Amino acid sequence: xxxxxxxxxxxxxxxxxxxxxxxxxxxxxxxxxxxxxxxxxxxxxxxxxxxxxxxxxxxxxxxxxxxxxxxxxxxxxxxxxxxxxxxxxxxxxxxxxxxxxxxxxxxxxxxxxxxxxxxxxxxxxxxxxxxxxxxxxxxxxxxxxxxxxxxxxxxxxxxxxxxxxxxxxxxxxxxxxxxxxxxxxxxxxxxxxxxxxxxxxxxxxxxxxxxxxxxxxxxxxxxxxxxxxxxxxxxxxxxxxxxxxxxxxxxxxxxxxxxxxxxxxxxxxxxxxxxxxxxxxxxxxxxxxxxxxxxxxxxxxxxxxxxxxxxxxxxxxxxxxxxxxxxxxxxxxxxxxxxxxxxxxxxxxxxxxxxxxxxxxxxxxxxxxxxxxxxxxxxxxxxxxxxxxxxxxxxxxxxxxxxxxxxxxxxxxxxxxxxxxxxxxxxxxxxxxxxxxxxxxxxxxxxxxxxxxx
Numbered sequence: 001x002x003x004x005x006x007x008x009x010x011x012x013x014x015x016x017x018x019x020x021x022x023x024x025x026x027x028x029x030x031x032x033x034x035x036x037x038x039x040x041x042x043x044x045x046x047x048x049x050x051x052x053x054x055x056x057x058x059x060x061x062x063x064x065x066x067x068x069x070x071x072x073x074x075x076x077x078x079x080x081x082x083x084x085x086x087x088x089x090x091x092x093x094x095x096x097x098x099x100x101x102x103x104x105x106x107x108x109x110x111x112x113x114x115x116x117x118x119x120x121x122x123x124x125x126x127x128x129x130x131x132x133x134x135x136x137x138x139x140x141x142x143x144x145x146x147x148x149x150x151x152x153x154x155x156x157x158x159x160x161x162x163x164x165x166x167x168x169x170x171x172x173x174x175x176x177x178x179x180x181x182x183x184x185x186x187x188x189x190x191x192x193x194x195x196x197x198x199x200x201x202x203x204x205x206x207x208x209x210x211x212x213x214x215x216x217x218x219x220x221x222x223x224x225x226x227x228x229x230x231x232x233x234x235x236x237x238x239x240x241x242x243x244x245x246x247x248x249x250x251x252x253x254x255x256x257x258x259x260x261x262x263x264x265x266x267x268x269x270x271x272x273x274x275x276x277x278x279x280x281x282x283x284x285x286x287x288x289x290x291x292x293x294x295x296x297x298x299x300x301x302x303x304x305x306x307x308x309x310x311x312x313x314x315x316x317x318x319x320x321x322x323x324x325x326x327x328x329x330x331x332x333x334x335x336x337x338x339x340x341x342x343x344x345x346x347x348x349x350x351x352x353x354x355x356x357x358x359x360x361x362x363x364x365x366x367x368x369x370x371x372x373x374x375x376x377x378x379x380x381x382x383x384x385x386x387x388x389x390x391x392x393x394x395x396x397x398x399x400x401x402x403x404x405x406x407x408x409x410x411x412x413x414x415x416x417x418x419x420x421x422x423x424x425x426x427x428x429x430x431x432x433x434x435x436x437x438x439x440x441x442x443x444x445x446x447x448x449x450x451x452x453x454x
Contacts, residue, residue: 007107007117007120007121007124008104008107008108008124010121011103011104011107011121011124011125011128012100012101012103012104014103014125014128015099015100015101015102015103015104015128016100018100018128018129018134019096019097019099019100019134019137019138020096020100021435022435022436023089023092023093023096023138024086024089025435025436026317026319026327026329026436027082027083027086027088028079028080028081028082028083028317028319029076029077029078029079029080029081029083030079030139030140030316030317030329031079031139031141031314031316031317031329032139032140032141033076033079033088033091033139033140033141034076034077034078034079035051035076036057036058036061036091036140036141036142037074037076037088037091037140038075038076039051039058040058040061040062040065040070040091040140041072041073041074041076042242042246043058043059043062043241043242044062044065044066044070044071044072045072045244045246046241046242046243046244047242047244047245047246047247048242048243048244048245048246048247048248048249048252048260049242049246049247049248050247050248050251050252050286050290051287052287052290052291052294053142053183053184053185053287054181054182054183054184054185054231054234054235054287055182055234055235055237055238056142056145056179056182056183056234057142057145057146057183057184058142059234059237059238059241060094060145061091061094061095061140061142062241064090064091064093064094065087065090065091068087068090068093069087069090070087070090070091071087074087074088079316079317080317080318080319088140091140092138092139092140094145095137095138095139095140095141095142095143095144095145096137096138096144098137098144098145098147098148099133099134099136099137099138099144099148100137101148102127102133102137102144102147102148102151103124103125103127103128104124105148105151105152105155106120106123106124106127106151106391106394106395107120107121107123107124108120108155109123109151109154109155109158109395110123110124110395110398110399112154112155112156112158112159112162112163113158113162113359113362113363113395113399114162114356114359115359115398115399115402115403116402116403118402118412118416119398119399119401119402119403120398121416122398122401122402122416122419122420123394123395123398123399125420125423126337126341126394126398126423127391127394129334129337129423129424129426129427130333130334130337130390130394130423130427131332131333131334131426131427131430131431131433131434132310132313132331132332132333132334132383132384132387133147133333133387133390133391134434135316135329135330135331135332135434136331136384136387138434138435139316142183142184143183143184143384143387145179145180145183146180146183146184146186146187146388147387147388147391149176149177149179149180149183149187150176150177150180150187150189150190150388151190151391152176153173153174153175153176153177153179153180153190153191153194154173154190154193154194154366156169156170156172156173156176157169157170157173157194157197160173161197161198161201167218167222170218170219170222170223171221171222171226173194173222173223174191174222174223174226174227174230175226175227175230177190177191177194177223177227178191178226178227178228178229178230178231179230181227181231182230182231182234185291186370186385186388189366189369189370189373189388191223191227192369193362193365193366193369194223195219195223196362196365197358197362198215198219198223200358201215202215202216232280235279235280235283236276239259239276239279242260243259243260243261244260244261244262245257245260245261245262245263245266246260249263249264251286251290252282252283252286253274253282254268254271255271255272255273255274255278255282256274256278256279256282256283257271258271258272258273258274259273259274259279291379292378292379293379294379294380296380297380298380298382299315300312300313300314300315300331300382300383301380301381301382302381302382302383303381304371304372304374304375304377304381304385304386307371307383307385307386307389308338308342308345308371308386308389308393309338309339309342310332310333310335310338310383311450311452312383312452312453313330313331313332313333313383313453314330314331314382314383314384315328315330315331316329316330316331317329317436319436321438323438324440325438325439325440325441325443326438326439326441326444327436327437327438327439328432328433328436328439328444329433329434329435329436330433330434330453331382331383331384332430332433332434332453333383333390334423334426334427334430335426335430335449336422336423336425336426337394337423337426338390340397340419340422341390341393341394341396341397342393343397344393344396344397344400344401345367345393345396345397347400348360348364348396348397348400348404349364351400351404351405352396352399352400352404352405353404353405353406354399354404359399360396360399360400360404363392363395363396363399364392364396366392366395367389367392367393367396370386370388370389370392371386371389401415401419402415402416429447430447432447433447
């Protein structure tokens, strides 16, 4: 703690150890690897595919696959299908890398919010030992990139705002915000939070017209124009790699298909090919309509109001072993972390005397922006949609407990050791369901505390 680099280094080591452990297991398709594996393979074959999410996460995994010598050919047909060789490990490396870096990112975010080193370290440690967040970064999935880019964007934004650092920080924040919602649109909440904070700050200086004009112009450049350009650039790369007819043809118009080789309209002179802007607009409209119309059922889906108490985990993979036990992977969080975070979220509303007070309300707004919009979404949803809000609750409880209550400050070390130990115990206890270790029926029952967890 005496060195400014000691705490981040600890978090970095723990992040890499926990995320890259057993990255090869299981050597079978897990949950949505059936989709993202196909998408990445599409970049190698050039065959057009359609996905309801923007392309960046898939592009980054595809780049790592290219650098790692990955060869397409595996069909990613179903969960539990055995991989033909070890090349799938390359596809899992990128999500794990971003998952490993996330605890350090959260540490830095707390510091950018003027939080103490102890509060920042506690927040980072909590992220390390949160089982469900680990699971979501352990396989060929893109959410760890969404989290990392979004929270890095906020870190840069608040360093610029709270420490009066160069506008370069704001410029970089805009880039990272764009990278976040270029993975999934839910990343837009990070940019929205930055805008609300910025407008709040401008509202404090309504009489300073010169400042308002200067600041608004800067924000329009860094938090509107730059993110839009980055977002469009991602799609330009996406279109350049997918230039052949593929399984996504049926979603697109004739003008769009005219730009692809081997489609039914390739040689139809009556059809005019779309330009980039037209393709960009059409694909984003299709993504929106497909997202809104998802009506399929899933046994592990859940309602948004059940997420804070983690009442419904998600079943990712299962296999019976030769000795009669069963290996399972559940998207099941560390219950001690979830419940402490929920309790701290509620207690902080009444007992946190934040100085300055805006830090408290900005974090609560971040939680709100990542939680309540799901009230209006009718499509099938899962526990992992709560993860950004969960991380905001971890930020809240960390700063609240270690910086926000005067009477607790004399017990900070004891509180830190006690809670961190509890989180580590919970992590180890539930790790068989995180990493997919075999459990007997009795051992499994010990970890399934509620009927809804089965």
